[in-house]
Amino acid sequence: MEQVNKNLGGGITLNGNPLQLIAENYRDLNAMMVKEIELATAHPGLTGGYREEMWVKFFRSIIPRKFSFVHGAMIIDSGGKLSNEVDIAVIDEMYTPYIFQYHTLKLIPIEAVSLVIECKSTTYNSEQLIAWAKKIEELKANNTGIARIATGYATGVTSETQSQTLPIKVLVSIKDNVTDEALHQSKEQLGDHFDFIVQEQREFATDKKRFEVLIKNEEKTLGWWGNRLNHHYQIESEEEAPLPVKFVKEKPGGKTILEQAGFTLDENFGITNKLVEMKIADNPLLSLNLQLNQLLMLINNPMLFPHFAYAKAFQEL
Incomplete structure (x- = not known):
């Protein structure tokens, strides 16, 4: 790959x-980040808030700015269902510029939520x-x-690509796993x-830590x-379905434009690439950046x- 040697100014x-x-x-x-967590853990009075702020800082650095972060909220649906408290909810305020509030309690409609993050310490x-997760899964957009x-004019009822969204759910914790078996058990x-x-x-041999x-x-x-x-609620099969792509024509005697771009296709030109194909070896947080943002784009x-x-739900009260 091409090498770069460039002075960016400012001594860099x-x-x-x-x-x-x-x-x-x-x-x-x-x-x-591991060192930051260890520092916070050494001062129990700071641990909870500091830990949550650290995760907000990290996810804020990798998620597009159009998303807003809301602390300590609860998620609702128009049927009156309610989630448990969510440590961090990620919403798009461009489309849902308000949050229902009852005094200091923040209630976010499920339709606005793209991502929820639950923060835990060394045990859970x-x-x-x-x-906790099922409470969110039970909400119906x-x-x-x-x-x-x-x-x-468009309505969600006629949308082929989005009938009921389910937020991406992320669990972050500082649970210290020594063996691969412990990680596998969590997964x-x-x-x-x-x-x-x-x-x-x-790592048992070196005592080095990483997320x-x-x-x-x-x-x-x-x-x-x-x-x-x-x-959500309409998945009929657990089969690994392709991602349908419209208006793709096969070039005579050659590859489609999608295949030229590196995608793999089925016979109906559906994209069959898997999430694991964006995993970067020996670099978990870079992998998370790429994989999470791809799902946010879906x-x-x-x-x-x-x-x-x-409005109907309020009227019926």
Whole structure:
């Protein structure tokens, strides 16, 4: 790969391939975050708040600015269901510029939420975490929103690509795992309810620590993920479906434009690439950046907000 040697000013010189430097920066970031957590743990009075702020700082650095972070909120739906408290909810305020509030309690409609993050320390109760996740999974996004688009007026009821969204669920903890078996156990216990699990791992021989990212469904196709996130409650099969792409024509005697771009296709030109194909060896946080943002782009925007559904719910009270 091309090497770069460029003076950026301010005493900074870029030596080597820029992608290599970015990868090294993420490895350094991983080590630095472990040290930050250990520092906070040494001062119990700071641990909870400091830990949560550290995760906000990290996710803020990798998630597009159009998303806002809300601390200590609860998520609701138009049917009156309520989640447990969510440590960090990530919403798109461009489409849902308000949060219902009751005094200081923040209530966020499920249609606005793209990502939820649950922060834990060195220990946690797996059954309680599963119950927490199920509370969110039980919320039902309503697809009766209506809005103007470039070609006319659109409603969520007629949307082929988004009927009921489910937020991406992330568990972060500083649970110290010494063996690969311990990490595997966490992934198997919680991987069906949390899309990403970020935990510490300590090498037994060197005692070095870093955060690892566990994804139970990493081998699933992007089409499977798209169905999981955009058609909640309507998934008929656990098969690894392709991601449907419209208006793709095969070039006579050659590859399609998608194949030229490096995608793999089925016979109907559906993209069959898997999430694991964005994993960077020996670099968990860089992998998380790429994989998480790809899934956010599959959701792309929150659902059209169903004002009629919430108005009806208030009227029926």
